[in-house]
Amino acid sequence: MRVIIQPDAESVGRRGARFVADLVRRKPDCVLGLATGSTPLGLYRELIRLHREEGLDFSQVTTFNLDEYVGLGPTHPQSYRCFMQQNLFDHINVRPERTSVPDGRALDFELHCRQYEQKIKDAGGIDLQVLGLGSDGHIAFNEPGSSLGSRTRLKTLASETVRDNARFFGGEDKVPRLAITMGVGTILESRRCLLLAFGGHKAEAVRATVEGPITAQVTGSALQLHREVVGIFDEGAAGLLVRRAYYAEVEQAQSLLESGQLKALGLGGQ
Numbered sequence: 001m002r003v004i005i006q007p008d009a010e011s012v013g014r015r016g017a018r019f020v021a022d023l024v025r026r027k028p029d030c031v032l033g034l035a036t037g038s039t040p041l042g043l044y045r046e047l048i049r050l051h052r053e054e055g056l057d058f059s060q061v062t063t064f065n066l067d068e069y070v071g072l073g074p075t076h077p078q079s080y081r082c083f084m085q086q087n088l089f090d091h092i093n094v095r096p097e098r099t100s101v102p103d104g105r106a107l108d109f110e111l112h113c114r115q116y117e118q119k120i121k122d123a124g125g126i127d128l129q130v131l132g133l134g135s136d137g138h139i140a141f142n143e144p145g146s147s148l149g150s151r152t153r154l155k156t157l158a159s160e161t162v163r164d165n166a167r168f169f170g171g172e173d174k175v176p177r178l179a180i181t182m183g184v185g186t187i188l189e190s191r192r193c194l195l196l197a198f199g200g201h202k203a204e205a206v207r208a209t210v211e212g213p214i215t216a217q218v219t220g221s222a223l224q225l226h227r228e229v230v231g232i233f234d235e236g237a238a239g240l241l242v243r244r245a246y247y248a249e250v251e252q253a254q255s256l257l258e259s260g261q262l263k264a265l266g267l268g269g270q
């Protein structure tokens with residue numbers, strides 16, 4: 001995993017948006033996997049700015065969201081569909097028919113989950129999947145113990161997640177207990193993953209995800225098996241990483257490579 005450490009949450013969002021924007025410019029009909037929650041908000045704000053001020057064009061982009069609460073319809077203010085409309089889709093020129101969020105009110109969930117997977121395949125697969133990280137180390141709603149080969153399905157939320165999300169619902173008792181979520185296996189099939197986290201409350205989850213053993217108890221750790229993951233963390237979230245100095249060296253080499261300063265890397269000479 002490539003690890004980029006930024007000074008604060010704001011710059012985590014901006015750095016993440018650069019990866020998304022570069023892809024949209026390079027491949028205008030790309031397929032983006034999107035997340036909800038507080039983590040990607042800064043990234044979405046920056047994408048909206050790039051659309052408004054620099055004409056970043058989403059007209060051919062297709063999107064798939066990771067998850068949705070069971071029981072909430074698209075107009076429910078806490079539904080993830082509503083979140084996406086308010087925080088991104090309504091402010092850029094993505095075509096509504098090209099955006100997909102699982103349907104929390106599907107009558108036949110098994111069929112709906114199978115169709116969601118098929119729709120991703122039909123679109124050519126996900127080019128870049130944006131991910132947040134739960135404080136229990138989950139990605140999407142793949143709670144501890146989820147199979148690392150899991151596909152889109154119904155999942156019971158862990159009590160930790162219910163507690164974390166109670167702030168959006170005005171109380172733990174109002175948080176839905178079930179969600180439809182892409183599986184770990186679904187996420188691992190995306191061509192590239194962008195994992196974002198900020199704040200000291202995520203430090204243990206980030207440590208376990210990046211430097212811990214691969215285990216279904218921390219589903220984020222399955223990303224170690226993926227060949228192209230970029231993790232962008234602020235100082236707080238990166239606080240427990242042991243190999244920070246090495247990650248900084250890699251970034252330095254990367255930027256020398258990108259700016260063509262090959263001599264500084266001992267290349268290009270005799």
Ligand code: F6R
Nearest residue numbers: 035036037038039132133134140
């Ligand atoms: C949201 C999702 C979740 C969140 C995670 C972190 O679509 O899949 O895995 O990314 O729970 O939530 P925040 O960003 O609110 O800390």
